[in-house]
Amino acid sequence: MPRTRASSSQTDDDKRRWAPTPPLLRDPDGPGPEGLTIVGELASPLGGLLWKTYRSILLWGQTDPEDRAGLFGTGTSKRRAGEIESVLEGANLELREPLDVTVSMLTEPEVMEESRIGQAARRISTWARSHPAPDTEFEFLRVAAAADPTNPHFALGVAEAARDRMLPAVAEAWYFRTIGLARRKADWPPYIEAYLAHGSMMLDRGSIPAARESFLKGFRRATRLGQVEAKARALHSLFTLEGAAGNTDEAPDFAGQAIELLGAGHPELPPLARDLAFFWLRNRYFALALDAFAAISERAPRAELPSILGGMARAAAATPDIERFEEARNRLSQLSGGPGVAEAWLDVARAALQLGNSEAAEAAAGHARRLARQSPGGQIEFLAGVLLDKSDQDRHTRPEPNIDVDGRQSALAERLIQLLSEPG
Numbered sequence: 001m002p003r004t005r006a007s008s009s010q011t012d013d014d015k016r017r018w019a020p021t022p023p024l025l026r027d028p029d030g031p032g033p034e035g036l037t038i039v040g041e042l043a044s045p046l047g048g049l050l051w052k053t054y055r056s057i058l059l060w061g062q063t064d065p066e067d068r069a070g071l072f073g074t075g076t077s078k079r080r081a082g083e084i085e086s087v088l089e090g091a092n093l094e095l096r097e098p099l100d101v102t103v104s105m106l107t108e109p110e111v112m113e114e115s116r117i118g119q120a121a122r123r124i125s126t127w128a129r130s131h132p133a134p135d136t137e138f139e140f141l142r143v144a145a146a147a148d149p150t151n152p153h154f155a156l157g158v159a160e161a162a163r164d165r166m167l168p169a170v171a172e173a174w175y176f177r178t179i180g181l182a183r184r185k186a187d188w189p190p191y192i193e194a195y196l197a198h199g200s201m202m203l204d205r206g207s208i209p210a211a212r213e214s215f216l217k218g219f220r221r222a223t224r225l226g227q228v229e230a231k232a233r234a235l236h237s238l239f240t241l242e243g244a245a246g247n248t249d250e251a252p253d254f255a256g257q258a259i260e261l262l263g264a265g266h267p268e269l270p271p272l273a274r275d276l277a278f279f280w281l282r283n284r285y286f287a288l289a290l291d292a293f294a295a296i297s298e299r300a301p302r303a304e305l306p307s308i309l310g311g312m313a314r315a316a317a318a319t320p321d322i323e324r325f326e327e328a329r330n331r332l333s334q335l336s337g338g339p340g341v342a343e344a345w346l347d348v349a350r351a352a353l354q355l356g357n358s359e360a361a362e363a364a365a366g367h368a369r370r371l372a373r374q375s376p377g378g379q380i381e382f383l384a385g386v387l388l389d390k391s392d393q394d395r396h397t398r399p400e401p402n403i404d405v406d407g408r409q410s411a412l413a414e415r416l417i418q419l420l421s422e423p424g
Helices: 001-019 037-042 045-061 076-088 093-107 116-132 135-147 151-163 169-185 189-203 209-223 228-244 251-262 270-284 287-297 305-318 324-334 341-354 358-375 380-387 392-396 408-421
Strands: none
Touching: 001 341, 001 380, 037 045, 045 076, 045 116, 045 135, 045 151, 076 093, 076 270, 076 380, 093 116, 093 341, 093 380, 116 151, 116 228, 135 151, 135 169, 151 169, 151 189, 151 287, 189 209, 189 228, 228 270, 251 270, 270 287, 270 305, 270 408, 287 305, 305 324, 324 341, 324 358, 341 380, 358 380, 380 392
C-alpha cells in the first residue's frame, strides 16, 4: 500500500543518510602499499614482523567472512609463530599475546571474531605509542578499525590520531565514519565525542559554520540523553566558538550554562574559568578578567600558570590595580623557565608600559629575551624590540574598559568566583 511503500522509502533514506563513510587506510601521498611506513620507521626484524602482521590483518579484514576459510596458505601460521619466537627472544613481551592472536587468525581465519582481532591490533598500536613509533601506532589503529569495521570507538581512535598528525582531511573522514557507525548502533558516547572533536578541529581551521553545526549536534544528543558532562563540554565549545566569532552577547550565556552544570569542584571548571578570563580581557571587561585570573591562578597547573599570570598582569594594568600587577610580576619571577614563560614576560612588559613604568617594561622584556635565547627559533626577541620601540610608545595607552550595561557579565563573574572558592 502507499503508506507501506512510503515507510519503506523513509527507512531506506535513513539507512543511506547514516551510511558510514568508507575507511581510509592509505594516505593519498603515501609511498607504496598500505603499512609500508612500519618498516621505514622500525628498520629491524621486528619492523618486518609487524609489517607482515599488519598485512595479514588487513587482508583478513577486507575479505568477506564467508570467504575467509583457507585465506592463508598451509604452514603460514607455523612459520609466523616461529618468526615471533625468533624476533622477540624474550624482549617486547607485551607484543607476544596480541601477536599470538594473529597466529590463531592465520590458523583458523574463518572462526576468528572481529572484536578479538581489532583488540589485538589496538594493543600493538599501544605498544608502538610507548616506544615511540608514531607511524606504526597510526597504521595499527587504522588496521584495527578495518578488522572490526562496525566499532565506532576504533574509528574514533583513528580520527583523533589523524588530527594529532595534522591530517585534517583524513581525520574528518574518520570522524564522520565514527558518527555513522555510532548512529547505527545507538552507541552515543563516541557519536557525541566525534561531533565535538570535529567541531574543535573546524574551529581551529577557522570554519565557524561547520564548527557550530558539529557542536550543536553534539550538544543536542548529550541533552537528549541527559549526559551532563558531555553537555557541559559542548556548551564550553559553543562559548569558545561564539567568542571567536565576535558574538559577545551570546558567548557568556553558553559559559553560564556550563558553569551551572559543572558546579563547584569539578575539574573542568578551572579550564572554563581560564577561557572566560581571557574572553573578558579581550572584550575589555578588565576588572572581571582580573578577578577570574586571580582566582584560578591559585590552583592552576604549572603548565598554564605563565599565561594566566601574563593575563593577570595585563588586566591589572588596564584596571588599573598596581598591587595585583606586582603580584603577577613577582609570581612570574619565581618561574625559572619553561613553555610560555617568555611570552608571559612580554605580557608583563606590555602591562608595565600601560602603567607608564618603562623601567619595569625594559626589565620584563629583558627576561623574555634571556629565556628566548635558551630556546632559539621563536620571535620573542623581535617582539620585545617592537614593544620597546621608543618611537611607538604612545600606542601603549591604557584602553577604555567596556561597560557591563545590563550586569550579565558581572553576575556571571560573581557566580564563577563563588563556585571556584567552594570545595567540591
